Amino acid sequence: DQQVKQNSPSLSVQEGRISILNCDYTNSMFDYFLWYKKYPAEGPTFLISISSIKDKNEDGRFTVFLNKSAKHLSLHIVPSQPGDSAVYFCAASEAGTYKYIFGTGTRLKVLA
Amino acid sequence: SQTIHQWPATLVQPVGSPLSLECTVEGTSNPNLYWYRQAAGRGLQLLFYSVGIGQISSEVPQNLSASRPQDRQFILSSKKLLLSDSGFYLCAWSVGRIYNSPLHFGNGTRLTVT
Numbered sequence: 001d002q003q004v005k006q007n008s009p010s011l012s013v014q015e016g017r018i019s020i021l022n023c024d025y026t027n028s029m030f031d032y033f034l035w036y037k038k039y040p041a042e043g044p045t046f047l048i049s050i051s052s053i054k055d056k057n058e059d060g061r062f063t064v065f066l067n068k069s070a071k072h073l074s075l076h077i078v079p080s081q082p083g084d085s086a087v088y089f090c091a092a093s094e095a096g097t098y099k100y101i102f103g104t105g106t107r108l109k110v111l112a
Numbered sequence: 113s114q115t116i117h118q119w120p121a122t123l124v125q126p127v128g129s130p131l132s133l134e135c136t137v138e139g140t141s142n143p144n145l146y147w148y149r150q151a152a153g154r155g156l157q158l159l160f161y162s163v164g165i166g167q168i169s170s171e172v173p174q175n176l177s178a179s180r181p182q183d184r185q186f187i188l189s190s191k192k193l194l195l196s197d198s199g200f201y202l203c204a205w206s207v208g209r210i211y212n213s214p215l216h217f218g219n220g221t222r223l224t225v226t
Contacts, residue, residue, distance in 0.1 A: 006155075032212040043118075043202050043217030044156070051212060089156060093212065098144050098163055099171070100215055104155035 003027045004092050006103035015112050019077040023090035023103055026071065030092040034100070035064060035075045038087045047088075048075070080110045114139035118203045118218030125225055131176075131190040133221050135203030138184065142208035145186040146215060147178055150200040162186060163209065198225045 005024045013019045021035075031052040036044035050057040050064045050073070057064050063076045077084055087105045094101075118135045125131060137143050147159040158171045160178035168178050175194050179187045186203060201221045207213040 034214055036217075041200075041220070041222065043204075043219045046214045046216060049212075049214055091156075091215075096211065098161060098206070098211070099158060099169075100146070101158065102148070102156035 004090060004101050004103040006090060006106050008106050010107040012109045012111060013080045015082055015110055016079045019080045019084065019108055021075040021088050021106050021108065023073045024071060025092050027094060029094045031095040032093040033066060033073050034091045036089045036091065038089060044089055082110050082112050084108060085110045116203060116205055116216060116218040118221060120221060122222045125193050127195055127225055128192050131193050133188040133201055135186045135218060136184055137205045142183060143205040144208055145180060146204040147188050148202045148204065193225045195225050198223055
């Protein structure tokens with residue numbers, strides 16, 4: 001049972017444009033959501049997070065949007081840069097637990 | 113600042129051999145510790161996590177076990193490796209006993225079972 005889903009395995013975007021990565025979840029008890037970036041042969045790097053009490057969080061070029069009613073979150077990267085090319089994972093944590101469940105990842109390619 | 117060390121970076125082991133992967137965290141006390149695995153073309157699967165010395169929560173029944181002999185040390189073991197144990201193993205930590213704290217990952221161990 002995949003509780004966190006990233007239905008797009010890959011995405012290509014032109015440099016300077018917006019990248020939008022999507023994530024859906026099924027567990028209504030999730031209350032904390034995170035995005036990670038991963039290069040090959042390295043560990044994932046934390047990018048940005050959002051609590052379920054908010055619907056938007058920004059950090060520089062990265063913005064995460066949360067739609068609780070739709071059980072959907074998205075990561076916007078503006079403007080996209082070639083160095084953003086990586087695999088992006090969304091993750092979620094259930095209230096009152098220390099467990100973090102990850103999606104299957106989306107490979108982003110930013111074209112110069 | 114906090115750092116996480118994971119070794120070895122790569123490992124090739126024959127089927128049926130034992131396994132021991134070690135992870136240590138510096139610069140923080142009482143961290144929550146985690147082992148994840150990324151199989152080829154798959155997402156990150158939570159294997160074990162620990163919120164204190166000697167406390168281990170297992171998420172997926174399998175051929176692996178974990179131990180936390182010291183506050184900032186987390187070990188992943190197997191008595192007899194299977195081919196299906198191949199993958200990229202990642203250790204992570206988060207601030208201890210705090211909900212909604214990001215995970216911070218090590219650089220991983222690439223395990224190939226032959």
